């Protein structure tokens with residue numbers, strides 16, 4: 001067992017030295033915490049899969065501190081790609097490009113001819129990467145299948161003893177992982193919704209952007225390989241509650257003999273919750289709900305065990321698309337309905 005050290009933001013030089021030795025260090029980003037290893041060190045990259053319990057056919061994001069660092073690996077940048085980088089980097093947008101053959105190991109790319117690149121907004125992490133002098137692979141720093149970590153404590157809970165350290169820069173700001181846009185095909189395709197929305201990207205690029213609601217001819221938009229796995233799943237069964245269903249959902253909860261977690265805006269929690277229910281405040285809007293979603297799912301798994309979680313749904317537009325994408329996965333797409341639960 002390793003002793004997992006917590007590094008403060010002013011200790012990035014020490015954390016970078018560990019990375020250069022091939023050790024694993026978790027780092028903060030504006031979306032969720034990532035699990036870093038030297039992307040040019042195949043052994044270190046392999047240990048990332050082991051630490052997370054991640055299937056090895058699921059490629060990793062290459063996390064960089066500059067566009068110049070990325071250019072070592074990318075074949076060429078199209079005009080739209082250059083515009084996206086200029087506008088959204090650093091920030092919560094991951095781009096997929098064709099790579100120079102052999103420039104990244106199979107452990108990073110899963111054998112694909114493309115790779116995903118991201119430059120996080122978090123300054124401490126950009127300093128960490130610069131100090132390490134190499135790009136870092138950066139999957140979310142959770143055990144595979146569990147909700148992504150939005151605090152250093154979440155990372156510690158999942159990975160203590162199997163990684164060398166965690167750089168702690170407090171809770172993350174966005175709370176859901178970056179938007180992934182595939183720029184390796186003629187028409188850009190969003191493989192994972194995030195804070196930078198499809199609506200925004202379509203307007204900015206002034207061209208069609210594929211989402212999984214569209215089809216390219218007969219073929220569906222290819223998914224990020226990781227999206228097919230079970231995700232964000234707490235031990236309890238999650239039921240998504242549409243806004244107009246709360247009264248019925250809470251009445252149903254009051255009839256259960258088991259404990260029920262309620263993740264909702266304060267306005268709903270303030271109404272008298274049944275005695276067997278425990279509330280978790282998602283805040284007033286979809287921004288706060290996205291920031292707190294994973295923390296709420298974890299709260300009901302480790303701090304306050306429940307058998308059911310009722311979680312507030314939001315309209316699937318703007319950031320709501322990313323929020324609902326994660327919530328639907330954690331719920332196995334189950335919504336509260338009077339028929340299905342009574």
Ligand code: TXA
Pocket residue numbers: 029031032033034035058059060061094096112114115116118120138139140141176177178180191223224225226227
């Ligand atoms: O916000 C984020 O993106 C966080 C922070 C830590 O940066 N990272 C993150 O990484 O969410 P991860 O590994 O949990 O998710 C990366 C996703 C996976 O679903 C993976 O399958 C997909 O990106 N991916 C990676 N390389 C790809 C490629 N060449 N083509 C398609 N999908 C790819």
Ligand code: MG
Pocket residue numbers: 139140148
């Ligand atoms: Mg992940």
